[in-house]
Amino acid sequence: xxxxxxxxxxxxxxxxxxxxxxxxxxxxxxxxxxxxxxxxxxxxxxxxxxxxxxxxxxxxxxxxxxxxxxxxxxxxxxxxxxxxxxxxxxxxxxxxxxxxxxxxxxxxxxxxxxxxxxxxxxxxxxxxxxxxxxxxxxxxxxxxxxxxxxxxxxxxxxxxxxxxxxxxxxxxxxxxxxxxxxxxxxxxxxxxxxxxxxxxxxxxxxxxxxxxxxxxxxxxxxxxxxxxxxxxxxxxxxxxxxxxxxxxxxxxxxxxxxxxxxxxxxxxxxxxxxxxxxxxxxxxxxxxxxxxxxxxxxxxxxxxxxxxxxxxxxxxxxxxxxx
Amino acid sequence: xxxxxxxxxxxxxxxxxxxxxxxxxxxxxxxxxxxxxxxxxxxxxxxxxxxxxxxxxxxxxxxxxxxxxxxxxxxxxxxxxxxxxxxxxxxxxxxxxxxxxxxxxxxxxxxxxxxxxxxxxxxxxxxxxxxxxxxxxxxxxxxxxxxxxxxxxxxxxxxxxxxxxxxxxxxxxxxxxxxxxxxxxxxxxxxxxxxxxxxxxxxxxxxxxxxxxxxxxxxxxxxxxxxxxxxxxxxxxxxxxxxxxxxxxxxxxxxxxxxxxxxxxxxxxxxxxxxxxxxxxxxxxxxxxxxxxxxxxxxxxxxxxxxxxxxxxxxxxxxxxxx
Numbered sequence: 001x002x003x004x005x006x007x008x009x010x011x012x013x014x015x016x017x018x019x020x021x022x023x024x025x026x027x028x029x030x031x032x033x034x035x036x037x038x039x040x041x042x043x044x045x046x047x048x049x050x051x052x053x054x055x056x057x058x059x060x061x062x063x064x065x066x067x068x069x070x071x072x073x074x075x076x077x078x079x080x081x082x083x084x085x086x087x088x089x090x091x092x093x094x095x096x097x098x099x100x101x102x103x104x105x106x107x108x109x110x111x112x113x114x115x116x117x118x119x120x121x122x123x124x125x126x127x128x129x130x131x132x133x134x135x136x137x138x139x140x141x142x143x144x145x146x147x148x149x150x151x152x153x154x155x156x157x158x159x160x161x162x163x164x165x166x167x168x169x170x171x172x173x174x175x176x177x178x179x180x181x182x183x184x185x186x187x188x189x190x191x192x193x194x195x196x197x198x199x200x201x202x203x204x205x206x207x208x209x210x211x212x213x214x215x216x217x218x219x220x221x222x223x224x225x226x227x228x229x230x231x232x233x234x235x236x237x238x239x240x241x242x243x244x245x246x247x248x249x250x251x252x253x254x255x256x257x258x259x260x261x262x263x264x265x266x267x268x269x270x271x272x273x274x275x276x277x278x279x280x281x282x283x284x285x286x287x288x289x290x291x292x293x294x295x296x297x298x299x300x301x302x303x304x305x306x307x308x309x310x311x312x313x314x315x316x317x318x319x320x321x322x323x
Numbered sequence: 324x325x326x327x328x329x330x331x332x333x334x335x336x337x338x339x340x341x342x343x344x345x346x347x348x349x350x351x352x353x354x355x356x357x358x359x360x361x362x363x364x365x366x367x368x369x370x371x372x373x374x375x376x377x378x379x380x381x382x383x384x385x386x387x388x389x390x391x392x393x394x395x396x397x398x399x400x401x402x403x404x405x406x407x408x409x410x411x412x413x414x415x416x417x418x419x420x421x422x423x424x425x426x427x428x429x430x431x432x433x434x435x436x437x438x439x440x441x442x443x444x445x446x447x448x449x450x451x452x453x454x455x456x457x458x459x460x461x462x463x464x465x466x467x468x469x470x471x472x473x474x475x476x477x478x479x480x481x482x483x484x485x486x487x488x489x490x491x492x493x494x495x496x497x498x499x500x501x502x503x504x505x506x507x508x509x510x511x512x513x514x515x516x517x518x519x520x521x522x523x524x525x526x527x528x529x530x531x532x533x534x535x536x537x538x539x540x541x542x543x544x545x546x547x548x549x550x551x552x553x554x555x556x557x558x559x560x561x562x563x564x565x566x567x568x569x570x571x572x573x574x575x576x577x578x579x580x581x582x583x584x585x586x587x588x589x590x591x592x593x594x595x596x597x598x599x600x601x602x603x604x605x606x607x608x609x610x611x612x613x614x615x616x617x618x619x620x621x622x623x624x625x626x627x628x629x630x631x632x633x634x635x636x637x638x639x640x641x642x643x644x645x646x
Contacts, residue, residue, distance in 0.1 A: 024468040078431060082424040101405040101471065104427060105464055108401060108434065112460040115438055119453035126449055130442035137435040141428055145347040148424065 007058060011044045014066055020113075030094045030106040031113070034073050037089045043176045044069045049310050050180025050194055053301075060122055061183035064129060067117030068176045071133075074110035075140055077103060082148065111137075118179075125182040132182070132195075136175035143168025150234050158239050162203065170202025190304070193297045200294035201315055207287040208319065210235040214271055215280055220322040226267030232257050236286065237279050241270075244277045291319055330381060334367045337389055343436075353417045353429040354436070357396050360412045366499045367392045372633050373503025373517055376624075383445055384506035387452060390440030391499045394456075397433035398463055400426060405471065434460075441502075448505040455505070455518075459498035466491025473557050481562050485526065493525025513627070516620045523617035524638055530610040531642065533558040537594055538603055543645040549590030555580045559609065560602050564593075567600045614642055 015035055020028040044065035051061035058065075079085075080093040081103050087093060095103035121129040146164040150156045177198040181191035213228045214237060228235050238257065245253055256270050274280060294315060302308045338358055343351040367388035374384035381388075402408075403416040404426050410416060418426035444452040469487040473479045500521040504514035536551045537560060551558050561580065568576055579593050597603060617638060625631045 024465055024472060026472065027465060027468045078427055082427060100423075104401055104405060105468055105471075107431075109461055109464045111431065111434055112457050112464065115453070116457040116461070119450070119457065123450055126453075127442070127446055130438070130449075130453070134435050134439040134442060138432055138439070141432045141435065142347055142350060145350045145428055148428075149347060149349065 007045050007048050008041065010058060010062065011041050011065065014062055015069065018066065026098070026102055027106050027109055030098055030102055031110055034077055034094060035070070037091055039089065041069060043072055043173060046173060046198065047176040047180035049314070050177045051184035053306055053308065053310070054181055054184030054186045056184035061180050063117045063120035064179050064183060067114045068179070070110055070117060071114035071137065072172060074107050074114060075144070077107040077110065079144055082144070121179070121183055125185070128182050129179050132175050132178050136171045139167045139171045156234055156239060158236065158243070161234065161236060161239055165206040166199060166203055169206045170199045173202035174198030190301060193301050197294050197297040197311065200290045200297065201318065204287050204290035204294060205318060207236055207283060207290065210237055211280065211283045211287065212322070214274065217322055226271070229267050229270045230262050236283050237274055240282050241274055241277055241279050245273070249273060291315065330368050330371050331364060333381060333385065334364050334388065337385055338392065341389065349421070349425055350429050350432055353421055353425055354433055357400055357417060358393070360414055362412065364392060366395055366496060369496060369521065370499040370503035372637070373500045374507040376629055376631065376633070377504055377507030377509045379507035384503050386440045386443035387502050387506060390437045391502070393433055393440060394437035394460065395495060397430050397437060398467070400430040400433065402467055405467070444502070444506055451505050452502050455498050455501050459494045462490045462494045479557055479562060481559065481566065484557065484559060484562055488529040489522060489526055492529045493522045496525035497521030513624060516624050520617050520620040520634065523613045523620065524641065527610050527613035527617060528641060530559050530606060530613065533560055534603065534606045534610065535645070537597065540645055549594070552590050552593045553585050559606050560597055563605050564597055564600055564602050568596070572596055614638065
């Protein structure tokens, strides 16, 4: 089995080798820029690991793995327009560096190129791969729409929030794993087990992001700690706090979550409320419960004799991350 | 063979039956709205006719034909944002009726749904269908980018313009025909002949649009005659006029094509220049030359014994259209 680091090398080399045309430059320059910004490349790596677990060479699934990464970057590009985000991975977003029209259209081309790469899946798996991929693509958009809707709603429930992050973040991890499995000739049932492993791990991953945003080590987190609080963003932590707060605390929370203040005081006061209500512990517990659910799906594959150790290590590392 | 009108019925019924989810409404309501605005449905009809010519039931290619139509409508939706167009088919555009974010994201979902429908092509053809479709999808975006670039350039040549309309309009007609042929188990060579028929016919179609915009019967054209002139849009006619104009006429043309005036006088004066320079005749000649090129590809299929009459009738009608 190829080492994980070698998979990373394989992926970054292949991404660097995707040959976009020179012209029209307005279309392809932003795509090259976006892909050069890097990122963890978690999705393609998981996809290749899945193909490997079912005994396939990672090279067989390489094009679909790139398709998944290009698709993921396309969603970030369009999300950044909608969220009016100035920065992505510490660099200017495409709509800031160029303009919105260029960001819309180069995003569309990225989506098409992602499909093109995905359609290079091995012929016997192609039909199912396409089905899984496009279902996930639609769901990611649904997740983004719910996320935007939530900004304007004051009655978002925790189950609704969990469903939103499942759609926006988790299904694509699941789909990538399922696609890798299908490229490795896995049965539908086994591929589906990996899908559910990815979904639950993805939810845990996002919940952990919510925790790290408030409780991460500023030295290691890489983003501003308390960024979600400053942006009045609904997260598991804020929703849980509103749920548990008595009337007085609720009023204080509402004050902060409707204020446009961008001060340390705001972060500190909201964090103090979280602390008082034991929100961190609640958030860590639910994160862990999704992590264990993920491992449950994996153990079913282990019982069937598959070597799931690479995924166990991967998931454990993800749960220990500090950024 | 199913009559052309029956194909239309099959298509409109199937489009009406596409079952989009109710929620999130912000995402699916604009899609339902866009598809309800109608249009000529030329692309799916051509696709089904192609499958039929190779002896396949149109039903076999129905899902890909819907995919093509949904994709086409997605490109219009995103183009309308970029062009800041207030109306489409006489109704408010999605970004006007809702907002830009909703138009971006519901467009993205339409693209994904289009792919989903396209991937229901018959299994033996799937690989090639995907390749043809995504190549065309990328090229349509390239065409849109060139079109936007041309707005800011004063040195656009006629060959550049022809290449732009080939990408923006013609390749999708060609791709639809090729996909229909592949769904009908045509050989690559025969499918490719239909592709080139569609491309050349598509260029003729767009050039005719340019002519109709200036010389169409206002009663029948459905849009404002002279709309391209008022919008200072580069078309075959305007580029040819600049090419043929002497220095004095060139100055006059430049005056009008940099003016923001939206008057009948502007339309009349520019049309008078076109008349003096014989531009209509030039435009009709090149339109006809692409029409004949298209028929040449078709005749090669006829020589092989295929019944190309439906396409001949279709192309002839397209060339006689008045709107």
